[in-house]
Amino acid sequence: MKISNTTDTSLNQYYLGIMSGTSLDGIDVALVSISKNENKTIFIAGEEFSFDDDLRKKILMLCETQTTSLQNLGEITSELSLAYADAINLFLIKQKIDAKQIRALGCHGQTVFHQPAGNNAFSMQLVDGAKIAANTHITTVTDFRSMDIALGGQGAPLVPLFHQGLVEQVQAGVSESMVFLNIGGIANISVVNPTPLSGFDTGPGNVLLDSWIYKISGKRYDKNGELSKKGKCNEKLLNLLLSEPYFDLTAPKSTGRERFNLAWLESKLTLLNQKISDADVMATLIALTCEPIIKALIDYPPGQLLVCGGGTKNKALMEYLKNALAQWQVKVTDDVGISADYMEAMAFAWLAHRCINRLVGNEPQVTGAKRAEICGAITQILN
Ligand SMILES: Nc1ncnc2c1ncn2[C@@H]1O[C@H](COP(=O)(O)OP(=O)(O)OP(=O)(O)O)[C@@H](O)[C@H]1O
Numbered sequence: 001m002k003i004s005n006t007t008d009t010s011l012n013q014y015y016l017g018i019m020s021g022t023s024l025d026g027i028d029v030a031l032v033s034i035s036k037n038e039n040k041t042i043f044i045a046g047e048e049f050s051f052d053d054d055l056r057k058k059i060l061m062l063c064e065t066q067t068t069s070l071q072n073l074g075e076i077t078s079e080l081s082l083a084y085a086d087a088i089n090l091f092l093i094k095q096k097i098d099a100k101q102i103r104a105l106g107c108h109g110q111t112v113f114h115q116p117a118g119n120n121a122f123s124m125q126l127v128d129g130a131k132i133a134a135n136t137h138i139t140t141v142t143d144f145r146s147m148d149i150a151l152g153g154q155g156a157p158l159v160p161l162f163h164q165g166l167v168e169q170v171q172a173g174v175s176e177s178m179v180f181l182n183i184g185g186i187a188n189i190s191v192v193n194p195t196p197l198s199g200f201d202t203g204p205g206n207v208l209l210d211s212w213i214y215k216i217s218g219k220r221y222d223k224n225g226e227l228s229k230k231g232k233c234n235e236k237l238l239n240l241l242l243s244e245p246y247f248d249l250t251a252p253k254s255t256g257r258e259r260f261n262l263a264w265l266e267s268k269l270t271l272l273n274q275k276i277s278d279a280d281v282m283a284t285l286i287a288l289t290c291e292p293i294i295k296a297l298i299d300y301p302p303g304q305l306l307v308c309g310g311g312t313k314n315k316a317l318m319e320y321l322k323n324a325l326a327q328w329q330v331k332v333t334d335d336v337g338i339s340a341d342y343m344e345a346m347a348f349a350w351l352a353h354r355c356i357n358r359l360v361g362n363e364p365q366v367t368g369a370k371r372a373e374i375c376g377a378i379t380q381i382l383n
């Protein structure tokens with residue numbers, strides 16, 4: 001395909017964003033066009049590539065046991081990076097785009113451990129930029145979180161700055177309150193209005209819902225929230241889950257599978273020592289995802305809540321939010337002209353653009369870093 005756009009192409013550059021998130025559902029690839037004056041990030045195409053089942057299980061095992069050999073760690077990183085490169089190459093073939101047309105790609109990598117506090121803070125994303133660059137012939141940007149952490153920040157969430165830049169593109173216009181909500185494995189919000197920009201990880205998104213349904217049925221997720229809708233929230237269990245200290249921390253804060261995982265949920269169920277049906281566990285997990293989001297919005301005047309990520313497809317989740325936030329306009333971002341499925345992949349294309357152009361990639365008000373800086377590591381090739 002010859003990439004063209006409605007605007008003057010000499011002012012646009014094309015970037016790819018590659019995201020594989022906490023849910024471990026696969027690799028999202030997005031192609032965007034970014035205008036040089038940076039007013040617009042235009043989504044051109046996107047595709048999701050499923051993980052090879054064996055690779056997915058290996059990564060899941062790594063996240064859940066937090067134990068492996070150095071050889072295994074190296075091999076998984078290599079296999080994963082080759083999978084990213086394959087996905088990119090296949091995507092380019094399908095879209096009939098030449099790699100030379102792409103200014104750079106941003107690949108988030110696979111988070112396997114996130115420890116943003118303490119003397120030895122770090123966030124570990126498995127990805128080998130050289131393997132991707134060598135196999136795609138595209139300048140590759142990775143390691144987006146380390147600079148922010150080196151400056152005392154959480155290294156996450158990074159998308160609020162991207163969300164802020166999208167405001168002018170929201171077809172419904174700006175409202176008094178405008179909040180983006182991503183419900184992926186972990187859920188995070190970006191309050192773009194009222195200013196100043198703020199945002200943080202509210203807690204689990206789909207990660208516990210996925211873990212529980214997998215445990216009881218072998219299904220990867222609760223399609224459309226069908227099982228969750230059959231259940232009833234167990235208040236005792238909900239209160240016990242919400243007593244996790246993370247929920248009372250003030251921002252900046254970020255979290256991941258190292259805190260919210262199946263073992264954590266099972267330990268709480270053991271503590272409760274009460275027979276609860278699987279549907280009720282699911283309904284309670286829906287409430288666990290939604291209540292911290294609702295709490296985060298309590299101090300803002302009702303406005304637009306623009307939801308993206310796989311959680312938008314879970315009817316039980318969306319209905320819970322809509323019922324509890326009756327004064328808010330709860331919308332999927334597609335309804336205002338922005339892809340809900342490729343939001344994060346687009347963000348990493350945009351972050352690659354920021355890095356390549358020596359523009360800051362973090363927002364200290366969100367992450368708590370000492371200052372805004374260029375975020376990302378660039379791997380270049382001769383041809
Ligand atoms: N039809 C559906 N019904 C219910 N849930 C769904 C459906 N499709 C996807 N999901 C949920 O969305 C999840 C994937 O969401 P997404 O791709 O946004 O996560 P991610 O990118 O891995 O997460 P993160 O934002 O934490 O990095 C799945 O694991 C599943 O729980």
Ligand SMILES: CC(=O)N[C@H]1[C@@H]2OC[C@@H](O2)[C@@H](O)[C@@H]1O[C@H](C)C(=O)O
Nearest residue numbers: 111114156157158159186188201344
């Ligand atoms: C450490 C890490 O990978 N965090 C992810 C995760 O997935 C959602 C939430 O937790 C968010 O904080 C972040 O991703 C998005 C893309 C971010 O940095 O904004």
